[in-house]
Amino acid sequence: MAGTADSDRRVGWYRQMWTIRLFEEKVQELFMSGLIQGTTHLCQGQEAVSVGSISAMQPGDVQTNTYRGHGEALALGMTPETGFAELMGRSAGGSKGVGGSMHFIDTSLGNIGANAIVGAGLPIAVGAALSFKLQGKPHGALTFFGDGATNIGTFHEALNMAAVWKTPVVFIITNNLYGEYSPQMTTTATKDLARRADPFGMPGIIVDGQDVDVVHREVSAALERAKAGEGPSLLEMKTYRYRGHSRTDPAKYRAPGELEAWKLRDPIDILGAKLAEEGLLSADAQQQVRTEVQAAIDAAAERAAQSPVLTLEETRQYVYAD
Amino acid sequence: MAGTADSDRRVGWYRQMWTIRLFEEKVQELFMSGLIQGTTHLCQGQEAVSVGSISAMQPGDVQTNTYRGHGEALALGMTPETGFAELMGRSAGGSKGVGGSMHFIDTSLGNIGANAIVGAGLPIAVGAALSFKLQGKPHGALTFFGDGATNIGTFHEALNMAAVWKTPVVFIITNNLYGEYSPQMTTTATKDLARRADPFGMPGIIVDGQDVDVVHREVSAALERAKAGEGPSLLEMKTYRYRGHSRTDPAKYRAPGELEAWKLRDPIDILGAKLAEEGLLSADAQQQVRTEVQAAIDAAAERAAQSPVLTLEETRQYVYAD
């Protein structure tokens, strides 16, 4: 049944959220040391959205996400080592090091796309969902994208197609209030983006993106509805990213105190407090989880750095299948 | 003041609507005789939308429309001769014969674009409106497009930008129930397209597109609001095209009786009945208008056929300004 998660799973989520948080912190560190180059878009603060949503998926379900997709990839089960190797451009990376930070992909885990083009992942997820429907497969698709992405044409096109064809897809807006340096209201004629579902006769639901239990419940329900043939939904996760947009962004555009206010509702803390209160994971045990995760992350980064780099000639096989 | 039109103007509309109707009929005839080639998208049945909307414009206002734009062009004051010459590829055409049926343009009349690409005219109108606002000019813009066009990304992008920037623009959907051969509901997740305004916090208004008085009143009001800085509106004109989508379309996809039912509410008849009842234009006088218009149309087509064709070399000046 949608929305009920047993205690063990929730303890698992707690660990996953720390894995994402500390993975991202490590990425930042490795950047500073030059082991990772280019750019990266970190998702600290948004862990409940990734973990709560992904945990609603069943075997065979798929999702697409974005350049800010480390959280979803890890929640789907990508190992930190695979992620670090990708970021270091090594062949042990999920995309063999040719993809990089913006393309954590693993089809065996249902991660069928991390896209560096804003809005491009939505129609692809609609297509996957349509394909399941046409083939009579019982699967569905999620697609993650930002508040800024709701202003680009593919958003509108994808929602319309999904609604017309009643494809089993759930649209998940990770509304972290900013598209790059632009506050939502300077670019977007809607405060509550869930409202953008209405013209398509589709449920548009505002979700507390800081509470993994709530996220899980809402995504599970929407995915069940979608698979039952009742059509797609648009879920707006209200959340916040702790870091700037990308590596080079000091995030000066934030209102004073805004970050601090959001940290008071940190998604890991919220779940941690509940688990402690419910007697499922004590404060000490939580500290222990964090320590273990940190050790695993550190070890993973070290192992990843040992992986070789492909030759350019070896990458040729990834260009064409035939 | 918005929405009140004096008697003389309304008699003028009656004549304009016949001009559009008979112009289009003549186009069909000239096609059959080979004097016009290629394709054309006729607008018989939609005359009230063109005339009622365009008559709401003030000097300096502009509009963009589509490949089905003969009605708007004529309502703006393009002479039938100019139109026929364009269709015959002659230099007396509004676009010198290089544009053709899909590109009736006359900047001196405020016709700043007839576009053959679905959805392309909307952002252009938003841009014109933004430009007026930035320059402190008191003008506004209309943009005409079809029901099918509300599914393409630029529709969404244009509405969002217009709403964010509060540009003086009015979006006019000529909802004739079909996009090419596809009935609206097979491609569109919304019956009342006016609803698509809602997420942008913009009025979405359903308008009887068969009644030129109603169209004029609603467009006038929307344009006044827009120019007063109160933001754009989305107007859905419920109407119908009597002919198939384009020259080659026999319109087999229509439900039996549908065309006939719409003809019972013919826009010219509706205005004619009112004018007769109000004692402004008797039935005889109406017949007289029709006869005069027909004669003018026939004469215009003959004169247009006398216009020379440019040389290819002469078209070079239209490619670059510098």
Place this chain on the structure above:
Amino acid sequence: MSTLTEAAPVATTEPEEVELTYREAVNAALEDAMAEDPTVVLMGEDVNADGGVFKTNIGLPERFPGRVMPTPICENGFMGVALGMSITGMRPIVEIMFADFLPTAGDAIVNQLPKYRYMSGGQFTVPVTVRVMSGGGGRFGTQHSATAESWYMAQPGMRIAAASSSQAAYELLRASIRNNDPVLFFEHKALYPRKGPVRRGTIADVGTAKVLREGNDVTILATLLMVERSLQAAEQLAAEGISAEVIDLRWVRPIDLPTIEASVAKTGRLVIAEEQWHEGGWGATVISELAMRGTPWKSAPRAVSLPHDLLIPYSPTLEDEMLPSVDRIAAAARESVGR
């Protein structure tokens, strides 16, 4: 979940010689591909109604219920949908009504279809075929008359085919659909009514050009409608004692340089006949590749293209002047042999 379309063809088409219009040949290729492989679907604007806008899809909606799918007007969106279908077990064919609408789907064509497999380190196959109705001469005006065959030729990860005859349309479309990578497949609007023999069941090789007429004095290389015009020019030239070899390029990506080189090694002369501007097109690329290989020309290569810095007009007489004609092709060939 494997992303390979694992469904092996469930049927094969019996070889059969028939006389078909180009339009019917496209239809036959679609029909045979759909009959052989249940994962093949056809999608696009109005593809199901009245045989589709160019009547290439007649009978398909009835024969394959649910597999001929009309889409809303949103080229970028439905191209992305096709991609999503292709990586989850299907083999979609997408119809683009006019080549000029390809840029509306620009992101899907440039950044998604050809790169999707690569970005994943080879995890996906993307068997999407994009059927594009292209070309001028229809008096459709400047936004509806492009061939567009070279617009995306620079992009690795995608292939591009262009069909010049009924047989070519059939076998190249079959090859495009079978191929496990994205293919842009170009049809020419003016060719739809042309009739020609078709060997049904044939599937073309990817990447091979075809010598349609042998000759010794000059090679004429063309695509789409220009192939027909080149063959007509070759007839004219033959009457004057000039022996022209006519090659149908067939694949704009990859370009079959060996076939072209072999011909030019024999004739020493090359005329490109292209319904596009010379800048940035396959014609320029072919000449450049030959030049870089040190081809010993008997006379400088020539190109018959759309006139420089002019756009395609609506006006029928002007449009006819704009497109490369049989006479212009013949004249270029004549010049190249010094007559």
Place this chain on the structure above:
Amino acid sequence: MSTLTEAAPVATTEPEEVELTYREAVNAALEDAMAEDPTVVLMGEDVNADGGVFKTNIGLPERFPGRVMPTPICENGFMGVALGMSITGMRPIVEIMFADFLPTAGDAIVNQLPKYRYMSGGQFTVPVTVRVMSGGGGRFGTQHSATAESWYMAQPGMRIAAASSSQAAYELLRASIRNNDPVLFFEHKALYPRKGPVRRGTIADVGTAKVLREGNDVTILATLLMVERSLQAAEQLAAEGISAEVIDLRWVRPIDLPTIEASVAKTGRLVIAEEQWHEGGWGATVISELAMRGTPWKSAPRAVSLPHDLLIPYSPTLEDEMLPSVDRIAAAARESVGR
């Protein structure tokens, strides 16, 4: 209503010699253009925040309040808006954050900007400048590393500039903004920190290439980052006694064939250095045009391009290998002179 931007420049910039980074040169061109002409505005994603994503816009929002306008993320949409502004009295500059996003605005770029004047029979002028941040080497991966300078070169009705240095950035951007037709103006991300002299107030000619270093043995023709690498290669070659002439193409459309021809007439040899695949690019077009003019080569022309049928990888070492290097350019030049 006239659609010409009638506002004559209200000020002119005093000629001044300064030392600027390429980034500062772009900034200076924007500043001077905006100061001289009140109809000039700058728009695009995040153009106003923190100097813009590549810090080219520092100080402009403060100096020109309301004229540096952030847009939502919708390239096709805001490109259309710019067009609408340009035909109603303004002169917009649109910023495209990565060249790879140009296809997202594909329709505006292919069917609107370059054709809008033409379709109306010359009633409009469309003075839109599109500033494009382009190029590889930043480890941005395969969807963020294109130069794209040749993608739209086939299209009459539009011009294309590419800046290789601070001076070029300044004077070409000024020329692009002044021009009354649409211009795609390419900046290279890797060049932003480079420093060089700039003569402020200069406005480049449209369509002229520039000989940056004279030489007699071989001509190297390049754009963007490849110009710098070609100059470095020329240094290497000089040490070996090979005299290379280096030309910065500057305009991909129109191509300055006379300047290139004059150089090749002298050297008899040509090396193209291009950060793009050879197919469909300006390099192929240049070689083809020269071949068609019967250029008497001393040795076959050569091109140093992105490797055939590979895509641009993230992996830093691989990306470095992918892009044409100084060594590869020098090697091609050496080969061309037979060493």
